[in-house]
Amino acid sequence: MMFLAVFKANGKEYSFTQVPMEVFSSFFEGAGEIAQMLAYFESYTYMGPNADSRIQLAKEVSTAQFTPLKDWIKQNSL
Numbered sequence: 001m002m003f004l005a006v007f008k009a010n011g012k013e014y015s016f017t018q019v020p021m022e023v024f025s026s027f028f029e030g031a032g033e034i035a036q037m038l039a040y041f042e043s044y045t046y047m048g049p050n051a052d053s054r055i056q057l058a059k060e061v062s063t064a065q066f067t068p069l070k071d072w073i074k075q076n077s078l
Contacts, residue, residue, distance in 0.1 A: 003069060010073045 007014055021039060025032035045051040047058075059066060067075075 006070045007073060007077075010070060010077065012073065012077055 004014055004016055021035045024035045024038075047054040
């Protein structure tokens, strides 16, 4: 996962274990709906289908400068 590599480059070591949707869905009440949402994000990103144009628009209308993940981690990680 790209974001784990960014954390590692900033001196933070984390791991990630992906479980099948059916397994996660059994963890707690409502987990099935969360699993469906996460599957959507995995397929389309948070911004949905055609995310590139929406991300570009967000950059254009933003009043603050974009902070790359690697810089955000340096500024905000413990």
